[in-house]
Amino acid sequence: MSSSDSDDGVPLSARVSTDINNGKPNDDDVPLSRRRPAVSSGASDSSDSESDQPLSKKVKVETPVKKAVAKRAAAAMPKSNTKPKPKPEPKANGKTRSRVLKRRRPEVSKPKQPAKSVANRKPLIKAESSMVESSADGSVASEGEGEGDYKWWLDEKDGSSEKWHTLEHNGVMFPPDYVPHGVPLIYRKKEIRLVSEAEEVATFFAAVVDGDHGNNPVQPSARPCPRKKRSGSKLEKQAIEEKFKFCLMDGRREKVGNFRIEPPDLFRGRGAHPKTGMLKKRVLPEQVTINIGKDAKVPDPPAGHRWGSVTHDNTVTWLAMWKENVNGNIKYVFLAAGSSLKGQSDMRKFEKARNLKGCVADIRRQYTKDLRSETMAARQRATAMYLIDRYALRAGNEKGDDEADTVGCCSLRVEHVQLFPPRTVHFDFLGKDSIRYQRTTEVDQQVWKNLKIFQKKPKTPEDMLFDRLNTSALNKHLQKLMPGLTAKVFRTYNASFLAYNRANREVAVLCNHQRSVSKGFETQMAKRQLLKDHLLWVAPDLKKKHPELAEKEPGVTKSWIKSHWLATCELDREKARKKFERDNEKLKGAGEPELPQSKLDEQLAAIDEREKSINRWHLTARINNIEIDKIEKDENKTTALSTSKINYIDPRISVAWCKKYGVSQDKIFNKALREKFNWAMEVDGDWTF
DNA sequence: CCATCTACTTAGAAGCCCGATT
DNA sequence: AATCGGGCTTCTAAGTAGATGG
Numbered sequence: 032m033s034s035s036d037s038d039d040g041v042p043l044s045a046r047v048s049t050d051i052n053n054g055k056p057n058d059d060d061v062p063l064s065r066r067r068p069a070v071s072s073g074a075s076d077s078s079d080s081e082s083d084q085p086l087s088k089k090v091k092v093e094t095p096v097k098k099a100v101a102k103r104a105a106a107a108m109p110k111s112n113t114k115p116k117p118k119p120e121p122k123a124n125g126k127t128r129s130r131v132l133k134r135r136r137p138e139v140s141k142p143k144q145p146a147k148s149v150a151n152r153k154p155l156i157k158a159e160s161s162m163v164e165s166s167a168d169g170s171v172a173s174e175g176e177g178e179g180d181y182k183w184w185l186d187e188k189d190g191s192s193e194k195w196h197t198l199e200h201n202g203v204m205f206p207p208d209y210v211p212h213g214v215p216l217i218y219r220k221k222e223i224r225l226v227s228e229a230e231e232v233a234t235f236f237a238a239v240v241d242g243d244h245g246n247n248p249v250q251p252s253a254r255p256c257p258r259k260k261r262s263g264s265k266l267e268k269q270a271i272e273e274k275f276k277f278c279l280m281d282g283r284r285e286k287v288g289n290f291r292i293e294p295p296d297l298f299r300g301r302g303a304h305p306k307t308g309m310l311k312k313r314v315l316p317e318q319v320t321i322n323i324g325k326d327a328k329v330p331d332p333p334a335g336h337r338w339g340s341v342t343h344d345n346t347v348t349w350l351a352m353w354k355e356n357v358n359g360n361i362k363y364v365f366l367a368a369g370s371s372l373k374g375q376s377d378m379r380k381f382e383k384a385r386n387l388k389g390c391v392a393d394i395r396r397q398y399t400k401d402l403r404s405e406t407m408a409a410r411q412r413a414t415a416m417y418l419i420d421r422y423a424l425r426a427g428n429e430k431g432d433d434e435a436d437t438v439g440c441c442s443l444r445v446e447h448v449q450l451f452p453p454r455t456v457h458f459d460f461l462g463k464d465s466i467r468y469q470r471t472t473e474v475d476q477q478v479w480k481n482l483k484i485f486q487k488k489p490k491t492p493e494d495m496l497f498d499r500l501n502t503s504a505l506n507k508h509l510q511k512l513m514p515g516l517t518a519k520v521f522r523t524y525n526a527s528f529l530a531y532n533r534a535n536r537e538v539a540v541l542c543n544h545q546r547s548v549s550k551g552f553e554t555q556m557a558k559r560q561l562l563k564d565h566l567l568w569v570a571p572d573l574k575k576k577h578p579e580l581a582e583k584e585p586g587v588t589k590s591w592i593k594s595h596w597l598a599t600c601e602l603d604r605e606k607a608r609k610k611f612e613r614d615n616e617k618l619k620g621a622g623e624p625e626l627p628q629s630k631l632d633e634q635l636a637a638i639d640e641r642e643k644s645i646n647r648w649h650l651t652a653r654i655n656n657i658e659i660d661k662i663e664k665d666e667n668k669t670t671a672l673s674t675s676k677i678n679y680i681d682p683r684i685s686v687a688w689c690k691k692y693g694v695s696q697d698k699i700f701n702k703a704l705r706e707k708f709n710w711a712m713e714v715d716g717d718w719t720f
Numbered sequence: 721c722c723a724t725c726t727a728c729t730t731a732g733a734a735g736c737c738c739g740a741t742t
Numbered sequence: 743a744a745t746c747g748g749g750c751t752t753c754t755a756a757g758t759a760g761a762t763g764g
């Protein structure tokens with residue numbers, strides 16, 4: 032096979048694969064001094080046995096990482112494709128080793144039967160036994176229709192572990208087979224024809240390599256197959272998808288989220304993920320487990336295939352599942368965000384955060400006290416809680432050597448924290464998605480002292496900062512303080528608490544969501560000023576914590592802002608008129624009836640309204656909703672607000688705010704969000720978080 | 721215990737659509 | 743008409759957290 036020729040010529044992967052493996056693992060498991068807590072009465076600290084384990088499990092392997100490196104790494108040709116992957120030298124880390132083993136033993140492993148509640152464990156139903164001819168397909172989509180919108184949030188739900196009673200669906204959609212395009216690879220100026228499989232992978236590679244890699248060995252000319260010219264029209268495709276889009280859960284038609292099986296591709300890890308570039312193989316029906324009601328018809332697998340297995344586990348929410356070959360992770364098919372199931376758990380999440388509001392004062396008192404605890408474990412725990420609470424750090428589960436080196440609170444290493452007397456701390460580490468968290472801040476004096484202690488002596492920069500703490504110990508403790516409390520609730524709580532909607536930007540900054548700045552930002556300062564004004568108006572107490580909010584942007588006076596916005600009104604009127612004329616012109620041309628004048632008048636009236644409220648704002652420092660929208664959009668350019676908006680801020684806060692000030696919902700939530708938050712839309716204007 | 725497995729939320733990137741602009 | 747760019751959707755990686763089992 033011609034592709035093997037290129038194996039060691041390595042035009043594709045050479046450069047990068049070295050990058051990938053450079054950080055050479057060192058397996059010294061330096062058992063560091065662990066100072067035995069002098070006092071360990073610890074009624075609570077039964078989990079104290081941690082004291083006897085070597086300090087650092089995880090040894091740092093790689094130098095800090097730039098995204099750019101990762102990008103390049105992404106270009107690596109999947110080695111697994113060309114040769115059996117020789118796997119990394121044995122490591123101290125058992126996790127890694129066994130995962131590697133697993134990877135070598137390919138898809139043989141059957142997806143395991145979820146062994147949840149005994150009651151739900153059912154004998155496997157083999158796919159073929161329920162093979163039925165087509166017809167009934169699509170039934171799911173139509174059957175459930177017309178039962179109206181189910182307002183689940185008005186129902187009282189018990190907290191039982193059963194997620195549903197009946198469930199029907201049509202399974203999952205597989206990507207189309209690979210269609211060879213026949214475009215040869217050009218290597219050393221020679222055309223090399225690849226067999227279909229090799230060609231497919233080469234094509235994955237070309238797709239990744241496309242773009243910013245100037246001197247890439249794969250010439251654009253060799254880049255094959257524009258994605259058009261596919262078989263099947265757009266309409267046909269939609270028709271095929273249709274039956275997968277919905278399921279029938281407890282008799283209601285619910286939208287399914289990711290009903291498509293992930294197509295084969297090169298694994299695209301974020302940051303310096305050691306497995307970036309490996310081949311993610313095509314998933315066969317035989318690897319897929321279907322979860323479905325036990326009285327429901329099992330969907331037909333694609334012709335000539337059978338499902339891996341079929342379960343009827345109603346304690347879980349997934350409809351299908353398979354195991355992905357690169358990392359051995361399980362992939363699930365869930366319902367869409369707007370479904371009642373998701374809505375319910377979303378609401379529970381915010382209720383929990385709201386609950387925290389009631390006891391957070393106590394909790395803070397408690398950990399402040401514990402900052403001076405005699406037990407090292409408790410002291411570390413308290414310090415971690417402080418950081419999580421104050422700086423929205425994530426919990427920080429341990430990670431393996433076969434993953435990108437990123438950390439959260441519990442997994443911080445000494446090197447991630449710099450201390451400057453008397454109480455300044457500088458954080459610098461890669462967090463989730465390898466996004467850099469950098470922050471300099473003043474902390475509580477005792478926190479500072481503690482951090483100093485945790486960094487002490489025999490510890491090296493690569494050692495764990497909180498060597499006596501892990502996420503499960505932390506969460507166990509939190510449970511005791513409030514049922515259901517875990518580290519991540521603090522993010523929700525703090526975001527929601529901060530979130531008079533205008534505080535959105537603050538939240539996003541706090542949670543360190545970033546987005547690249549886009550160009551064309553003329554009036555940035557003005558927007559900033561507007562936002563700050565509003566923020567302070569809506570939450571005057573922010574001034575204490577963020578004095579910079581009170582600083583004026585140079586040259587941006589209130590009246591300047593006012594005339595600026597009034598000018599936009601004039602412009603918008605002009606625009607509206609023009610568009611109206613243009614539209615009518617078109618309609619006339621097509622022989623259709625023209626738009627009524629009232630249409631235009633409506634729009635103009637809206638602009639008048641806006642103008643009025645600008646004037647009002649000038650008097651009252653209140654901004655009208657359209658402007659707010661504008662400001663938000665601009666702020667969005669620098670901070671990924673959407674994330675906090677979607678995940679952290681209790682939507683009822685925004686809904687209530689809108690109602691209170693007569694702002695329409697769609698200024699705040701787009702269609703998808705309104706659907707997702709349907710449960711929140713009915714609160715009153717005086718609802719409080 | 722502790723590592724691994726499972727299930728679910730959170731997240732940024734890529735893709736797509738559509739209207740404005742050249 | 744072609745291109746640009748913003749907003750939304752889709753995709754799937756990367757977290758959290760609790761259960762499980764050796």
